[in-house]
Amino acid sequence: MAFLAQPTAMFAPAKPPMGMLSADPDTREALALFAANVADRAVLLTDLDGKILFSNNGAERLFRYDPQDLVGRDIATLLRGDAGQPRQHDERAMQFATVRFETCCRRIDHGMFDADVTITPIPGVDRRPKGFGYSIFDISDRKAAERKLAESEAHMRSVLATVPDAMVVIDARGRIQSFSAAAERLFGYCEREVVGSNVNILMPLDHRARHDAYISRYLRTGQQRVIGNGRIVVARRKDGSEFPMELSVGEAKSGNGRIFTGFIRDLSDKQRAELRVRELQDELIHVSRLSAMGTMASTLAHELNQPLTAIAAYLAAAYRLIPEQARDGARVGEAMDAAGREAVRAGDIVRRLRTFVARGENERHVEPLVPLIEDASRLALTGTRECGVRTFYRFDPAADQIFADRVQVQQVLVNLIRNAVDAMGGAAITDLTIATRLDGEMIRISVIDTGSGLRSDQIPRLFEAFETTKPDGLGLGLSISRTIVEAHGGRIWAEPGAIAGSAFHFTLPTAPPVGKS
Template identity: 30%
Template sequence: MENAALLNAIIKNAIDGIITISDRGIIESINPAGCNLFGYQPEEVIGENISILMPAPYKAEHDGYLDRYQRTGEAHIIGTGREVIGLKKNGDKFPFRLAVSEVQYSGRKIYTGFIHDLSRQKEAEEQLKEYAAHLEEQVEERTQSLTETVHALQQAKEEVSLSLEKEKELGQLKSRFVSMASHEFRTPLSAIQLSASLIDKYSQPFENDHIGKHVVKIKNAVGNLTTILNDFLSLEKLEAGKVEPSFTSFDLVKFSEEITEEMQMMAKQNQNIIYQHTGIQSIINLDQNLLKNIIINLVANAIKYSGENTFIEFNTEIGDNICILTVKDDGIGIPENDQKHLFEAFFRAHNIGNIPGTGLGLNIVARYTMLMNGKINFKSNVNQGTLFTLSFPI
């Protein structure tokens, strides 16, 4: 009895449809999933011929399978690849995969069919065909839309920068902008990033270079927008006093080597990040998250503002009661007239051209450094590079 109850519960709660028919093709039972698939109540199909659930020519084919099964004893297990079309009560047709097997029950043979709905799979296949046919056009449209969004966001940032006359107004405007950016940009950016990844995945069988090129454009544009949003969110947290350093002991050398490896993947062609540590001591007590953000910002700037085939030097040193960190590049440098404004929010040097950015990175670096009681200094010459030096008491 327990086994029968268990079997009945499994059949009743199965995701796929399960149906039993007699050796004459008469439906003897159908589970709830099967009823939902075909749109019938159990009493409407039990006692009817299986043909009620199949349109032509699948009815004739199924009758042939059943007849051969009775004559030869060889089952036609449709689940191994045979697909058929089902007929719903309302006349709609839908594809499904059917596996049929013989069951000995109460001294007679009955046949059990397992029905797996293929509607969603077929819809997905059809959509994929449509995506492939119109993929390049969609990518162009999305790229154009994303470019306009980047331009609009850049204009919004510039307008905010120009309108900030007082500290109180600055906080209010940034709060409103960050709130808007979080809700209005993050969700569509995530959707665009996911769509780009899916397009890249679905387009692989077609080996179309144009598709790959535009997918890269989308991902790069999304990356730029995400960086802008992250900068604004970090600044807002700092302004609101929500950033509190959490000092822990950790291995600075291992920590720095991991960041160097991570940033090397972002470097331009033949750009090399060289990391070196001075001193026998490697354990320090600082906030790992804040320090990582500082290093990533400085190294990312070195990558961004330096050309290909260049070296970026990243050094750490632990001495008596002090930890020194330096990042040096051979990039475009900072004009002398701009250097006094370098750590101001939204400020960007006049020689950066079309290189993307928010003008917030170094402001965040300076403030994170101060939160850990550190100091930051720099030396820079146009077209000769920049050296940042940070020192932390330990």
């Protein structure tokens, strides 16, 4: 390398090249040696026209030129590859202003690299610029990292723009860092409106004050409540409306500290759909009760006709006895009492029917179990006297109260009892047993008959919709019964009877202790 081998030739006092700053020969030689051996960057000296007069070892390694090929070359061919391009940076440097910029440089093999270039004017003895010093540093790795970061940011922006769930990123102070497109649509804010704001602007007013305390407690104790766990919370839109959402929060550490990413799913549509499903289920249950009453209409008409006929007969007899009242007043009283009892009986039948088919609200209360079963039995067994059914009750004293919807539980019982009576049609023994038993925190209710029983292949599908063992059945009664029982948190199943027939069981929750309902 010419200038490295003869550094003093460049700085000879008789002819100082470029009119460099005046210095003693030792100082000039030391500066030349220092510049020549700088390894991490290229150091080039040019005249005012851009011709290279000196290059160091770093320049040779960076541009991959031999020393003799660099000296005398136009600097523009290295920086821009076009010697005719105007040197705006050089013109600024002529005003004694150090110029720094980034550009692409060309190696001898025409490969390009990113570079940070600093141009410093070199004054001569008359203080006017006589040339330029170039410091060129390879920043390819840095620019590649910046491009990768930009690509990552662009990818993140793409994710934020397309992810279906709303996504909000906050820092450890609760300040919003990014706000996805889905979040904009969900909350009604633009990203620029919320970035830098506290995330509690997305919360109901009564929750805002507590949020910062949650973050502080987590950072202090590490105790997780939401982070890593999904939970249902209430959020607030820009227009002030509130809605339910499912929130999942993840945590990460960055160069700037911790960040928290919240993934938000609007549950408004889901809740509306669930409400609609419940409404349809209630409607189906109600229709099922009406259908059950339809099948019982003829027997109910016969059953009601008996007390009404008796009322008429007793009243006619009483009327005939009135002229003999003085000598037979007791018989008149007995007839009137009997007529009254039959009228009450008819009224009870009508009352039970109206209660059973009434739509009403689906509400659960603490209900005494024995009266509920007896009332449902009387309704279900109406018109079955001719069948000779004998009914037995086995009640567990400990299973005395349930927490349930009275009418819906009665619907299950009526359906099971009517099915049991139908199954015993033509059987030699027609015994029906209704039993209760405490089973942990649940109460088991059993309806057991001595009828024809169930085949083993029928039991697995028995509670599916449209599955029936009756020639003229729709297959909805047991399916609806299962819906009612499971909605109460219980289960329903069937099994063969101990000796003959079938046993249907279902469980319901016991009434909670006083003060915990």
